[in-house]
Amino acid sequence: MTDAPVADRGANTGTPMVEAHGLVKRFGDFVAVDGVDFTIAAGESFGFLGPNGAGKTSTMRMISCISPLSEGTLRVLDLDPATDGARIRSRMGLVPQEDSLDLELTVLDNLMIYGRYFDLPRKVIRARAEQLLDFAQLTDRANDRVDPLSGGMKRRLTIARALISDPDLLILDEPTTGLDPQARHLLWDRLYRLKQDGVTLVITTHYMDEAEQLCDRLVVMDKGRFAAEGTPRQLIDRHSTKEVVELRFRPGQHEDIAPELAHLAERVEVLPDRILLYTDDGDAALAEAGRLGHVPQNTLVRRSTLEDVFLRLTGRTLVD
Amino acid sequence: MTTSTNSVDGLFRHGEVVPARRLTTPMWLRAAAYWGYQYKRTWRSSVITSFLIPVLYLTSMGVALGSLIDRHSHGVGGVTYVAYLAPGLLAGTCMQIGANDTMWPVMAAIKWMRTYLAMLAAPLSIYDVLLGHLAWVAARIAIVVTIYLGIMAAFGTVYSPWAILALPAGVLAGMAFGAPIAAFAATQDKDAGFSTLYRFVVIPLFLFSGTFFPISQLPHLLQYLAYATPLFHGVALCRDLTLGQVHGWVDLGHAAYLMVWVLAGYGVARLTFAKRMVV
Numbered sequence: 137m138t139d140a141p142v143a144d145r146g147a148n149t150g151t152p153m154v155e156a157h158g159l160v161k162r163f164g165d166f167v168a169v170d171g172v173d174f175t176i177a178a179g180e181s182f183g184f185l186g187p188n189g190a191g192k193t194s195t196m197r198m199i200s201c202i203s204p205l206s207e208g209t210l211r212v213l214d215l216d217p218a219t220d221g222a223r224i225r226s227r228m229g230l231v232p233q234e235d236s237l238d239l240e241l242t243v244l245d246n247l248m249i250y251g252r253y254f255d256l257p258r259k260v261i262r263a264r265a266e267q268l269l270d271f272a273q274l275t276d277r278a279n280d281r282v283d284p285l286s287g288g289m290k291r292r293l294t295i296a297r298a299l300i301s302d303p304d305l306l307i308l309d310e311p312t313t314g315l316d317p318q319a320r321h322l323l324w325d326r327l328y329r330l331k332q333d334g335v336t337l338v339i340t341t342h343y344m345d346e347a348e349q350l351c352d353r354l355v356v357m358d359k360g361r362f363a364a365e366g367t368p369r370q371l372i373d374r375h376s377t378k379e380v381v382e383l384r385f386r387p388g389q390h391e392d393i394a395p396e397l398a399h400l401a402e403r404v405e406v407l408p409d410r411i412l413l414y415t416d417d418g419d420a421a422l423a424e425a426g427r428l429g430h431v432p433q434n435t436l437v438r439r440s441t442l443e444d445v446f447l448r449l450t451g452r453t454l455v456d
Numbered sequence: 457m458t459t460s461t462n463s464v465d466g467l468f469r470h471g472e473v474v475p476a477r478r479l480t481t482p483m484w485l486r487a488a489a490y491w492g493y494q495y496k497r498t499w500r501s502s503v504i505t506s507f508l509i510p511v512l513y514l515t516s517m518g519v520a521l522g523s524l525i526d527r528h529s530h531g532v533g534g535v536t537y538v539a540y541l542a543p544g545l546l547a548g549t550c551m552q553i554g555a556n557d558t559m560w561p562v563m564a565a566i567k568w569m570r571t572y573l574a575m576l577a578a579p580l581s582i583y584d585v586l587l588g589h590l591a592w593v594a595a596r597i598a599i600v601v602t603i604y605l606g607i608m609a610a611f612g613t614v615y616s617p618w619a620i621l622a623l624p625a626g627v628l629a630g631m632a633f634g635a636p637i638a639a640f641a642a643t644q645d646k647d648a649g650f651s652t653l654y655r656f657v658v659i660p661l662f663l664f665s666g667t668f669f670p671i672s673q674l675p676h677l678l679q680y681l682a683y684a685t686p687l688f689h690g691v692a693l694c695r696d697l698t699l700g701q702v703h704g705w706v707d708l709g710h711a712a713y714l715m716v717w718v719l720a721g722y723g724v725a726r727l728t729f730a731k732r733m734v735v
Contacts, residue, residue, distance in 0.1 A: 163735070202576050203735060222483070222579040230577035236570035238494075245493055252489050253578035255481045301578075 151214045153178050153305050153336045154199055160207035161194045161360075168194040170360035171208065178304075181337040183347045185442075186357030187450050192340040193233060195357070196309050199338060200230045213305065226254060229298030233309040233340075235290050239283040243274055243293055246282060247300055254301040261300065268296040271326060288319030295326065306330060308339045312346060324349050344442035356449050363449040368442055375448055376440040377402050379418035383425065384410045384434035393430055400424050407452075414440070483580050487588020488595070490571065495596070506600040510607045513545055514538060517668070518611065532670065535699055539613040543698040544667035546604050546622065547629045547690035550597050554630030555637050555658050557593045559650040562641035565589070572733055586638070586729045590722065593634045594627050601626035608698065616700025625697055628714040629690025633658075635721025642728040661687045666695075686717045 154176040161169040169191040176182045184192040197203035199212060201221040210217055212224045237246050244265060251261030269275045272292035282290065291311065298306060311327070312320040320343075327350055331337055341347055347354055348368045355365040364371055381401070385393055387409070394406045400421045401413035415421045418437035425432075495502070518538030525537040532540040565571040575585045601623050608614050637653070644650070664674065665687035671679050682688045693710040696702050 200577065202573075222581065225577065226579040232570075232573060232577065234570065236574035236577075238569060238571065238574075240497060241493065249490050249493050250574070250578065253486050253575060253580060255486060298577075 155211045158208035162206040181352045183351030183354035184340040190357040191360040229303035229306045231298045231308040244278045250297045251300045272296040305336045358450045371445045375445040377414040378416040381413040381418045382436040383432040483584035484587035488592045491592035506603045542608045542613040543694040544691045547694045548662045548667045550626040550630035554634030558634045558638035597630040619698040622694045622697045625693045632686035632714040632717035639725035639728045642732045666691045689713045
């Protein structure tokens with residue numbers, strides 16, 4: 137298999153797949169999405185990151201024309217969701233946060249029914265279902281009921297189902313939440329193949345490794361607004377240092393030691409169990425700390441990750 | 457427009473030529489098709505139940521109890537008790553299906569199984585979803601009425617070709633409950649309200665709407681109450697049709713009254729479904 141040019145899925149027109157200006161979503165007095173702007177290009181893989189309640193799902197539901205906007209303008213596939221919802225959704229696949237599979241029916245019947253919603257002829261659905269079951273590694277479970285399947289299998293089936301209409305735009309709301317590492321890696325591989333295939337992916341996640349793996353570009357959402365946007369690399373460059381040094385001292389010592397290390401790094405963060413030094417040269421900072429006579433019980437020098445960016449931008453306080 | 461580029465493993469970009477005429481099935485019918493799939497799984501037990509229940513009722517109450525009634529008071533209104541009872545039971549059964557199929561299944565589709573959500577992610581709108589579900593309930597009532605009429609004929613209780621119109625009449629009677637109850641179900645967060653509705657509305661109506669005895673046996677006040685409920689009109693209409701005692705305007709009035717409940721219920725359901733699902 138060669139890396140053939142991506143099949144045309146609207147890329148030639150230059151029109152964005154999704155374009156939003158001043159997008160607002162309110163539930164009564166609560167503002168879930170507070171005026172965001174973004175553009176998603178054809179073939180791009182775009183991520184929404186953010187803690188729980190940041191407004192990711194509300195944004196996704198507006199893009200998928202399930203939830204009407206409270207304010208702003210939105211165009212999806214160059215159509216207006218308010219008036220062309222059906223046409224948009226006929227070219228879009230949606231993987232909701234919670235599976236909505238029919239548990240009493242078989243794996244195959246779930247795909248068959250879904251294809252009927254798109255009015256595809258049975259023969260076509262059957263042929264596609266066969267390929268999709270293979271893609272989702274569910275071929276030998278085709279005639280089993282969905283109920284007893286594992287979480288990973290159900291998730292794969294939900295994704296396969298969203299692909300039955302051969303969509304140009306695939307929207308995934310926390311596709312791998314609750315899955316074990318094997319299942320997550322399998323899903324990432326499948327999603328990567330879709331991306332290669334020219335499908336535009338829109339993903340929400342709170343797994344930073346997932347965002348780094350899958351997203352060309354992403355936004356970090358917090359309290360309904362965008363806290364940052366860019367490629368994963370850009371975000372790390374802009375909002376963190378190259379490296380992070382993690383130092384563990386005896387419990388209780390961290391608050392006292394931290395001020396003495398402040399000059400060693402661009403930024404120092406004190407956590408209950410360790411001190412983090414944000415610096416471009418981790419080894420140098422670590423050596424200097426030793427020279428000052430601070431010998432930690434445990435040290436780690438690592439590259440900055442999206443997780444550091446995420447925690448910096450959205451805070452360490454638990455959000456519920 | 458259908459150039460197919462078979463990509464990576466030929467998994468996507470299928471590029472089959474799908475004839476345009478195949479892509480015109482009304483949206484609500486696509487939603488109804490889902491319930492048809494569900495029925496594939498349960499139709500055997502459902503048909504057996506639809507067959508057994510009337511046979512048991514007509515045998516025990518209609519024939520056995522009916523023979524006592526017929527001996528003592530020469531039937532009811534000039535016909536044997538079993539012939540009197542059968543159309544009443546028919547309308548009552550339609551009510552029960554209309555009510556049952558729009559309570560728990562609606563809640564399941566909203567909350568437990570999230571079927572409506574899956575449909576809404578496809579090109580269907582909430583109104584297609586609602587109409588499709590109600591159309592399916594109507595179809596299921598029609599299946600049951602057809603079986604019931606066959607059994608009534610076997611019991612010799614079909615007196616006139618007018619009985620064929622008991623099919624739409626039964627569907628109307630069932631949906632006079634189905635549509636408003638679907639509207640109600642979409643407002644509920646738990647299913648506790650359903651058992652209450654069943655115990656305090658559906659069962660009393662089944663017993664006191666002229667199903668088993670003429671409502672002239674009831675105190676005046678309750679008679680007026682019975683007039684107001686849809687089941688009384690469903691029973692009266694089905695009875696006139698199977699006994700061949702059609703009274704033009706009166707029966708049209710029954711049908712019109714049932715229709716008002718169906719349409720009003722549907723109108724309210726459009727609002728409650730949209731309020732619940734489109735947020």
